[in-house]
Amino acid sequence: MTSTDEKWLEKKISRRSMLKITGASAAGAAVLASGMGGVAKAFGFDILEDDATAQNKVKFYGKHQSGITTDTTTHVYFASLNVLVGSQSELQELFKTWTPLAVRLMNGEQLEEASPGVFTPPDDTGEAAGLDASNLTLTFGVGPSLFANKKFGLSAKRPSELNELPHFPKDQIADQFSGGDICIQACADDPQVAFHAVRNLVRAASGKVTLKWTQTGFTSTPKEKDKKATPRNLFAFKDGTVNPSPKSDIDMNEVVWVQPNESQSWMASGTYLVVRKIQMHLETWDRTSLKAQEDTFGRHRDSGAPIGKKNEFDEVDLDSKDATGNPHISADSHMALARKVKDRILRRGFSYASGLIDETGAYDAGLLFISFQKNPQQFINIQNALGRADKLNEYITHRGSGVFACFPGVQKGSYIGEKLFSAF
Amino acid sequence: MTSTDEKWLEKKISRRSMLKITGASAAGAAVLASGMGGVAKAFGFDILEDDATAQNKVKFYGKHQSGITTDTTTHVYFASLNVLVGSQSELQELFKTWTPLAVRLMNGEQLEEASPGVFTPPDDTGEAAGLDASNLTLTFGVGPSLFANKKFGLSAKRPSELNELPHFPKDQIADQFSGGDICIQACADDPQVAFHAVRNLVRAASGKVTLKWTQTGFTSTPKEKDKKATPRNLFAFKDGTVNPSPKSDIDMNEVVWVQPNESQSWMASGTYLVVRKIQMHLETWDRTSLKAQEDTFGRHRDSGAPIGKKNEFDEVDLDSKDATGNPHISADSHMALARKVKDRILRRGFSYASGLIDETGAYDAGLLFISFQKNPQQFINIQNALGRADKLNEYITHRGSGVFACFPGVQKGSYIGEKLFSAF
Numbered sequence: 001m002t003s004t005d006e007k008w009l010e011k012k013i014s015r016r017s018m019l020k021i022t023g024a025s026a027a028g029a030a031v032l033a034s035g036m037g038g039v040a041k042a043f044g045f046d047i048l049e050d051d052a053t054a055q056n057k058v059k060f061y062g063k064h065q066s067g068i069t070t071d072t073t074t075h076v077y078f079a080s081l082n083v084l085v086g087s088q089s090e091l092q093e094l095f096k097t098w099t100p101l102a103v104r105l106m107n108g109e110q111l112e113e114a115s116p117g118v119f120t121p122p123d124d125t126g127e128a129a130g131l132d133a134s135n136l137t138l139t140f141g142v143g144p145s146l147f148a149n150k151k152f153g154l155s156a157k158r159p160s161e162l163n164e165l166p167h168f169p170k171d172q173i174a175d176q177f178s179g180g181d182i183c184i185q186a187c188a189d190d191p192q193v194a195f196h197a198v199r200n201l202v203r204a205a206s207g208k209v210t211l212k213w214t215q216t217g218f219t220s221t222p223k224e225k226d227k228k229a230t231p232r233n234l235f236a237f238k239d240g241t242v243n244p245s246p247k248s249d250i251d252m253n254e255v256v257w258v259q260p261n262e263s264q265s266w267m268a269s270g271t272y273l274v275v276r277k278i279q280m281h282l283e284t285w286d287r288t289s290l291k292a293q294e295d296t297f298g299r300h301r302d303s304g305a306p307i308g309k310k311n312e313f314d315e316v317d318l319d320s321k322d323a324t325g326n327p328h329i330s331a332d333s334h335m336a337l338a339r340k341v342k343d344r345i346l347r348r349g350f351s352y353a354s355g356l357i358d359e360t361g362a363y364d365a366g367l368l369f370i371s372f373q374k375n376p377q378q379f380i381n382i383q384n385a386l387g388r389a390d391k392l393n394e395y396i397t398h399r400g401s402g403v404f405a406c407f408p409g410v411q412k413g414s415y416i417g418e419k420l421f422s423a424f
Numbered sequence: 425m426t427s428t429d430e431k432w433l434e435k436k437i438s439r440r441s442m443l444k445i446t447g448a449s450a451a452g453a454a455v456l457a458s459g460m461g462g463v464a465k466a467f468g469f470d471i472l473e474d475d476a477t478a479q480n481k482v483k484f485y486g487k488h489q490s491g492i493t494t495d496t497t498t499h500v501y502f503a504s505l506n507v508l509v510g511s512q513s514e515l516q517e518l519f520k521t522w523t524p525l526a527v528r529l530m531n532g533e534q535l536e537e538a539s540p541g542v543f544t545p546p547d548d549t550g551e552a553a554g555l556d557a558s559n560l561t562l563t564f565g566v567g568p569s570l571f572a573n574k575k576f577g578l579s580a581k582r583p584s585e586l587n588e589l590p591h592f593p594k595d596q597i598a599d600q601f602s603g604g605d606i607c608i609q610a611c612a613d614d615p616q617v618a619f620h621a622v623r624n625l626v627r628a629a630s631g632k633v634t635l636k637w638t639q640t641g642f643t644s645t646p647k648e649k650d651k652k653a654t655p656r657n658l659f660a661f662k663d664g665t666v667n668p669s670p671k672s673d674i675d676m677n678e679v680v681w682v683q684p685n686e687s688q689s690w691m692a693s694g695t696y697l698v699v700r701k702i703q704m705h706l707e708t709w710d711r712t713s714l715k716a717q718e719d720t721f722g723r724h725r726d727s728g729a730p731i732g733k734k735n736e737f738d739e740v741d742l743d744s745k746d747a748t749g750n751p752h753i754s755a756d757s758h759m760a761l762a763r764k765v766k767d768r769i770l771r772r773g774f775s776y777a778s779g780l781i782d783e784t785g786a787y788d789a790g791l792l793f794i795s796f797q798k799n800p801q802q803f804i805n806i807q808n809a810l811g812r813a814d815k816l817n818e819y820i821t822h823r824g825s826g827v828f829a830c831f832p833g834v835q836k837g838s839y840i841g842e843k844l845f846s847a848f
Contacts, residue, residue, distance in 0.1 A: 077777070118715040125710055126660025126725060127775075130646025130653055176782055192644040195658075195777045199787075203710050211787075214779050220616040222554025229554055234619075236550025286549055286627050291542040301550060351551075353501070353619045354778045355638050358600055363623075363635075 047413055048100045051107040056189065057133040060106045062409040063269050064257065067137030068372050069246035069346070072231075073187040076217040076350045077194040078275060078368060080143075080180030080402055081202065081209040088152045092421045094205055098140070099415040101204055105197045108133030125203065128196040136193050138201075139185040140416050141273050141404030146181040157420060159264045161375045162272070162405050169388040170397065177277045177400025180212040185273065185370065187348075191216065213400065215277055217350025217368035230304060230312065233367055234280050234351050235395070237297050238304035241312055243347055255344045258374045258408075266419035269408035271372045274345075274379045277352075277400030280366040285395050296391040298333030306335070332389045340385045343378040345371040366396070376403050471837055472524045475531040480613065481557040484530045486833040487693050488681065491561030492796050493670035493770070496655075497611040500641040500774045501618040502699060502792060504567075504604030504826055505626065505633040512576045516845045518629055522564070523839040525628055529621045532557030549627065552620040560617050562625075563609040564840050565697050565828030570605040581844060583688045585799045586696070586829050593812040594821065601701045601824025604636040609697065609794065611772075615640065637824065639701055641774025641792035654728060654736065657791055658704050658775050659819070661721050662728035665736055667771055679768045682798045682832075690843035693832035695796045698769075698803045701824030703781075704790035709819050720815040722757030730759070756813045764809045767802040769795040790820070800827050 050059050058066050085091055104111055108131070111124035147158035164179070184201060188194040195216075202211060222229040230238040244251035253259060258267045285293070294300055294307060304312035308320050308328030318336055320328045329336050353365040371379055386392070407417045474483050482490050509515055528535055532555070535548035571582035588603070608625060612618040619640075626635060646653040654662040668675035677683060682691045709717070718724055718731060728736035732744050732752030742760055744752045753760050777789040795803055810816075831841045 116714060118718070119713050121711055122660075122714045122717070122725070124660075125658075125706075127656050127658050128644075129656060129660065129726065130648065131644055176780075190644050191642045191777070192656075192775065195789075199706065199710075211780055211785055214787075216778060218615045220552075220555050220614050224554065232551050232553065234549075234551050236546075236548075236553065282549075282623065286623075287545055289543050290540060290546050293546070294542070301546070302553065351616065353615070354640060356600075356635055361635050363638075365619075 045096045045415065046100045048103040048107075049412075050103065051109070054107050054109075055132040056135050057108060058106060058135050058137050060103045060138075060410065061412050064409040065139050065270075065406055066106070066409075067139035067185050067187050068256065068271060068348075068406065069252055070137050070187070071135070071246075072219060072221070072348055073135050073137070073189045073194075074218055074220065075188055075191040075194050076368065076370075077186045077188075077191070077198050077214065078217065078370070079184045079186070079198045079202070079214045080178075080212045080275075081182045081184065082212050083146065083149075083152075083181040083209055085208045086151050088154065088421065090208065091146075091152055092417075094208055095140075095417040096415045097204055098201055099410065101201060102138045102140075102416065105200065106133060106136050106138060108136070108193075111200060125196065125199055128193050131190055131193055134188040134190040134193040136186065136188040136197055138197060139183075139187075139273070139406055141183045141185075141406040142417070142420070143180050143183065143402060143404050145179060149181070154420070157264055157266065159267055159405060161263060161377060162403065163376070165274070165376070165401050165403050166380065168383050168386075168398065170393050171401075172397050172399060173401045174399055177213050177215070179402055180404075182209065183273060183275070183402060183404040191218075215352060215368050215400070216354070217352045219350050231349075233349065234282060234353070234365055235285055235293070235297075236301055237293075237299065238312060239349050239367075240347055241299075241304055244344055246346065252346070255378070256346050256372050256374055262374060266422075267405060267408070268419075271374060271406050272376045273402075273404045273406050274369075274371045274373070274376060275400070275402045275404075276367075276369040276398050278367040278369050279357075279364070279397045279399050281395050281397070282363050282365055288395075295330050295333060296395070298329040298335030330391065332391050334386065334390055334392045337386045337390055338382055341381045343373075343381045345373040345378050345382065347371045366399075372406070469520045469839065470524045472527040472531075473836075474527065475533070478531050478533075479556040480559050481532060482530060482559050482561050484527045484562075484834065485836050488833040489563050489694075489830055490530070490833075491563035491609050491611050492680065492695060492772075492830070493676055494561050494611070495559070495670075496643060496645070496772060497559050497561070497613045497618075498642055498644065499612055499615040499618050500792065500794075501610045501612075501615070501622050501638065502641070502794070503608045503610070503622045503626070503638045504602075504636045504699075505606045505608065506636050507570065507573075507576075507605040507633055509632045510575050512578065512845065514632065515570075515576055516841075518632055519564070519841040520839045521628055522625055523834065525625060526562045526564075526840065529624065530557060530560050530562060532560070532617075535624060549620065549623055552617050555614055555617055558612040558614040558617040560610065560612040560621055562621060563607075563611075563697070563830055565607045565609075565830040566841070566844070567604050567607065567826060567828050569603060573605070578844070581688055581690065583691055583829060585687065585801060586827065587800070589698070589800070589825055589827050590804065592807050592810075592822065594817050595825075596821050596823060597825045598823055601637050601639070603826055604828075606633065607697060607699070607826060607828040615642075639776060639792050639824070640778070641776045643774050655773075657773065658706060658777065658789055659709055659717070659721075660725055661717075661723065662736060663773050663791075664771055665723075665728055668768055670770065676770070679802070680770050680796050680798055686798060690846075691829060691832070692843075695798060695830050696800045697826075697828045697830050698793075698795045698797070698800060699824070699826045699828075700791075700793040700822050701776075702791040702793050703788070703821045703823050705819050705821070706787050706789055712819075719754050719757060720819070722753040722759030754815065756815050758810065758814055758816045761810045761814055762806055765805045767797075767805045769797040769802050769806065771795045790823075796830070 186194040186197040219231045221231045233239040260268045306316045348370045350368040357364045610618040610621040643655045645655045657663040684692045730740045772794045774792040781788045
């Protein structure tokens with residue numbers, strides 16, 4: 001065994017003892033360690049394995065990144081980073097560093113070395129010790145500013161569809177919640193696990209990246225007859241009723257996954273993430289009549305049905321009229337306007353309620369809107385259709401914004417974003 | 425039946441149909457409705473019942489308020505309110521209004537009327553529809569400023585131990601996270617349920633109270649051999665190891681519950697809540713060696729054992745020395761200093777990680793420290809013992825502060841805080 005192999009083996013032993021300490025099954029580590037004479041290496045970093053026995057674990061490796069069509073988790077910690085390094089190779093190095101860490105984090109492993117020196121900072125910040133993988137997903141993307149930065153020499157690799165989002169009517173976008181060279185979307189069923197993941201990735205890149213903005217979010221999924229129901233946003237309306245099914249390859253290939261030749265070649269099987277921090281003016285909403293609320297969305301609040309229909313998934317008929325001959329669904333309702341365009345997106349929305357907005361004492365609460373689409377234009381078309389007319393505008397303000405090209409998934413032996421750097 | 429009874433019955437029917445919609449068992453509502461010819465009334469408000477069949481439900485009525493010795497939940501939404509009304513009777517009215525709402529919220533019920541008019545705002549903001557009670561607890565308290573405000577005529581009822589906390593060394597308390605006339609601590613295993621509760625209580629008191637500050641928090645409890653372990657804070661140290669047991673009446677009567685004649689008579693079976701918003705400088709901490717981290721707390725990070733010992737609950741021996749004759753536990757460690765005083769408190773700490781602190785890009789993260797004690801002096805003594813010497817001072821800054829007298833529990837037929845108003 002080489003000394004590198006020994007070091008790797010120590011790591012495995014470390015994990016095993018950690019598992020013992022934390023009371024999780026040690027079997028996982030044994031399976032992992034068996035049949036592997038030493039750790040494979042590629043691109044100068046360890047190739048680690050998805051732990052098939054870890055509890056509540058989402059796979060890291062695959063055709064697509066996790067956190068996009070994966071089942072929605074209860075929490076998100078979304079982070080936007082700026083890059084401080086000065087060259088493409090250092091940028092590449094960053095993603096290589098992150099790859100084995102992401103595998104381990106998604107395995108629910110500690111990042112600890114075998115015999116950590118007590119005179120150095122611990123390898124793992126440690127607050128997730130004893131917690132399981134909690135369905136952690138990590139989704140990495142790169143923003144337009146990364147391609148615009150000449151020091152990285154990536155301008156020829158910028159997909160023509162990757163541009164800062166245009167200004168939409170009523171936008172009040174603050175720089176402190178916008179943009180960024182890189183995004184990391186950490187979703188988990190435990191807020192401490194999601195935060196721990198971002199904290200440790202950022203820490204491992206200390207001096208190479210800086211946090212630009214972050215936002216936590218949560219979503220609560222009611223059960224209906226042991227079936228998961230559509231979650232409600234803070235306006236109490238069901239959010240995601242018309243989402244395409246993440247389980248349908250046909251839908252996902254049509255809506256979400258970049259197909260070969262649809263964008264830059266490195267983006268095949270990737271997707272674009274749009275994020276919007278949308279403040280919801282709860283105080284105003286709560287003074288609004290149920291009718292006006294329902295007219296705003298074009299749906300009934302409790303059932304989620306289109307106005308005039310009974311059930312959430314009943315077909316929307318924009319021409320249906322009530323007894324007095326008026327249309328059930330206002331032409332300037334959120335739903336009617338959104339349906340004017342054929343574009344579809346995959347939404348993964350989270351609510352946030354962080355505190356108060358200092359000046360006003362209003363809730364700092366709203367929607368961390370995240371959508372995935374094979375082309376940001378899908379989102380732009382929908383947002384433009386809403387335009388100034390959208391009845392919802394009275395109750396919301398867009399405060400933050402970002403668009404990121406999310407790499408395809410990572411194959412074992414490769415690293416996050418490899419195709420961006422290799423496909424010249 | 426009187427028309428009031430009819431109205432109440434309508435409410436029950438409403439709840440039943442809501443339960444049907446949301447798929448929860450309708451049995452709960454049936455049990456509730458049976459055997460009650462009409463709703464009892466006291467003090468001019470409906471006396472509602474704890475729903476014995478609701479899922480994941482904590483009892484509202486009892487000797488003590490909930491959320492103090494109740495099992496810790498994963499989330500908290502802590503709200504501090506200022507009172508806008510101008511007289512004691514209006515203040516009293518506020519707590520009367522809140523009482524049946526608190527019962528219903530803790531039952532996981534909707535606050536909806538039977539046939540809500542569509543031309544008025546809905547009674548319930550609705551975002552928790554379909555979610556169960558989620559072990560929601562609501563803990564109400566009143567701050568020193570309420571007694572200082574002459575318009576309420578309560579100065580003679582102020583417990584002499586209820587005063588704004590003194591300035592402690594290194595404090596950087598901001599007004600925007602401090603004080604308040606009333607606190608509501610909403611704990612739940614679902615962040616949406618906790619937020620919903622505060623939002624609806626504040627809304628029901630619209631124009632009568634205003635939010636002063638709020639803070640969310642979370643805590644994640646690892647399992648050790650199917651037993652709940654001590655949760656870790658964001659410095660990865662176990663938080664709450666020396667907590668007295670909430671299951672022990674002896675401990676709670678000694679540490680937490682005000683005994684007759686120990687304070688103002690209206691406070692018997694109540695307690696005092698201290699809240700501190702403590703920023704943790706994660707970036708500095710993460711650059712600190714494991715040894716320095718452990719010396720700071722006086723404990724080993726992974727096991728939680730006192731330095732020099734093996735297990736979390738091993739007895740602390742401040743005199744034990746290592747092989748070179750140096751004390752295992754530094755005299756200026758957090759633990760050694762805290763142990764200089766005999767005072768004990770019941771801690772219910774939550775972590776927060778809300779975003780970034782704008783100016784610096786540092787994590788807006790830390791500890792929402794909440795403790796309960798029969799006299800705020802217990803907390804003050806401990807905090808004074810930590811003083812300037814505490815090694816932990818380097819890594820934390822206290823940003824917010826509050827102290828509140830939490831009423832005793834509510835008996836059926838009574839209302840929150842009744843004793844404060846009646847015991848003249």
